[in-house]
Amino acid sequence: MRRYMKAEVNRHDMILTQMGAKIDVINSYMCYVTFDLDGTKISYVYNVNKNNKYFLERIEPYPEPAGTFKSEEDVIETIKIDIEQFKNAKNSRVFDLFVEINKEMSKTIRNFEDLYLYYNVPRECADSIKSKIKEIQDIIKEAKNNCKRVYFKKDPETL
């Protein structure tokens, strides 16, 4: 199996090199982590490599990059908190809606990227999208002030 992977890497290497890329092939371990929270699958993927950089991403129930960490303890801690929060969130009556909204937001980012990269988008259109996003952000901030906080082990990073 490793032979085929090597051959595949060699092929990618040549294509990308000819496109002008610099490629570093690093031996690493890819870890797939899955939790089953009463029927809801929460999955993560992270990469352990010799450079001590850990790329963590939540892939289910919706994709969300969690960033780069300097140690495996940080990765485990992030997953631990995330799972605790999801366990908590599962008790909410609007959990399904929460997942649905996040999926829609991810889809919206892709939609906007396609719009911008495939079409010549006028300034007014971009401004209009930006103002709608601002509206959503304001709703979130307003809700934060009016809703009861339920998780205290860690403070929110973006609110």
Next chain:
Amino acid sequence: MLTNSHVYIAAIVFILTYAFIISEKINRTAVALLGAAIMLGLKVISQEYAFESIDFNTIGLLIGMMIIVTITKRTGVFQYIAIKSAKLAKGDPWKIILSFSIITAISSALLDNVTTVLLIAPVTLVITDTLNLNPIPFLLPEILSANIGGTATLIGDPPNIMIGSATGLGFLDFLFNLGPVVVIIFIVVIFILKLIYGKELSVDEEHKKHIMDFDEYKAIKDYALLRKSLIVLGLTIIGFTLHQIFEFESATVALIGASVLLVLSKINPEEILIELEWTTIFFFAGLFILVGALEEVGIIEAIAEKVVFLTKGNLFLTTLMIIWVSAIASAFIDNIPFVATMIPLIKSIGAMSNINVIPLWWALALGACLGGNGSLVGASANVIVAGMLEKTKYRLTFIDFIKVGFPIMIISILISTAYLIVFYI
């Protein structure tokens, strides 16, 4: 103290192990190691004898060359050579097939076949994709060339490494005795491939231009490492040509080259060692123990007696039998276990009949290496390319391969037979 039951156990374990290796139902390395472990567990052989049976010259040579190649390929030199050749061919399909076949044959003579194919096939897939062509007419000649080129030298193919190690025949012995016939076979095969693929492929100017747009210099990743690698590889090959004069085993030469390059490259050895084909190394170790057990209980000697009885100690008949049986067997089963078994057998034949066994070694090398071209499962290089194609929209089937490979294998063995008759028997 060996008993009749040890003989039966050794024979049964050996036959079952080989049956599982051929069936490919279980990983071949796992089966070989299990077979060896059973021989030990049932006290057919002692642990001491088992370890003595492992040919560490073969193992050391394989490891040494794997280290040198693993470091050298990081420089991108193989990609550079392939792109340069494709550009020199100006995108002409047949000229690319020809130049890639020559590169593969020469590389395969100096490196092992599997490594050569792992380096050339990915580049070929990118080139054929750029030319919008079916890659099979390119890859099939490369496989055939890898197996033919590997036949020419001591280090080109594992059967030759094993034969060289067991007999003391050196790099120059292989080169001078097998090199000429390999060159003839390669030229004949190229002529046949030209008839098959020469007119079949055409490319428009637009696609040829894409090939000319490739920049071979982008492929070189580390010029300093490239210089060091090529110097060490060159010196190692010179070392192989001189190893008999200085009374060095071939593994010593390879391991000196490998360790010097490891130090000069300044790459963490862990990164290089993890890339080695350890499953192949352990497969060899398991096979050596299995065959060692057969020798210990006297089975090899008994078979040799039968062979000598059948051929009446006639060199002509024995040579012909070995080359053709090796070729047909190697076309359908792994040639490594086959050769591992044949080596002690030929030694015993030599001891019993007093015939000159040197032609028998050349017959075994030619049959086992060239036989790999007979079918898709005949050599690891063939299987790897077929596996790589499975990720594309093209398929290299057993029948597709045998239609081209088997006749070419038969022609190669006919030429080899004529060569052996004229010059050796």
